[in-house]
């Protein structure tokens with residue numbers, strides 16, 4: 001099966017990370033779709049932050065269909081040391097993903113608290129296999145040399161899974 005990159009991004013950093021992953025796959029002749037996670041109703045920053053802290057997912061405009069893909073790479077921010085409501089909404093929307101591989105990625109400031117472990121836990125509860133979980137800081141994302149190295153490492157791990 002082929003990989004897919006799913007992303008949630010308010011300010012564009014995680015979208016940029018998602019695009020870099022797609023480009024890296026493309027450089028290896030693997031055409032990978034990029035699917036945005038969109039909230040059904042836009043949440044304000046404060047309300048979103050509160051939801052993140054209490055771990056309450058938002059409803060999505062459309063549940064990304066990942067049936068035909070494996071591995072599934074997810075890019076999303078960290079807010080106040082927590083996973084975003086959109087990430088939680090995406091995980092909640094997943095069904096029939098038992099045995100699929102996930103790579104959980106965040107572009108954030110680098111203060112992830114327990115969020116990475118929590119993301120793995122939630123994906124495992126859905127029956128997924130977590131290939132990896134990692135973050136890149138927003139400043140490293142903007143530095144020319146760091147992003148390609150980060151992205152290559154992630155894609156190296158994923159290509160072993162691609163038929």
Ligand SMILES: Cc1cc2nc3c(=O)[nH]c(=O)nc-3n(C[C@H](O)[C@H](O)[C@H](O)COP(=O)(O)O)c2cc1C
Nearest residue numbers: 009010011012013014077078080081108109110111
């Ligand atoms: C309200 C708010 C809270 C944040 N809290 C954290 C945090 O606890 N840890 C962290 O590493 N980054 C934190 N960040 C930084 C974001 O994760 C980072 O800016 C991210 O790249 C934004 O993603 P986006 O541009 O794709 O929306 C926070 C950002 C905002 C706006």
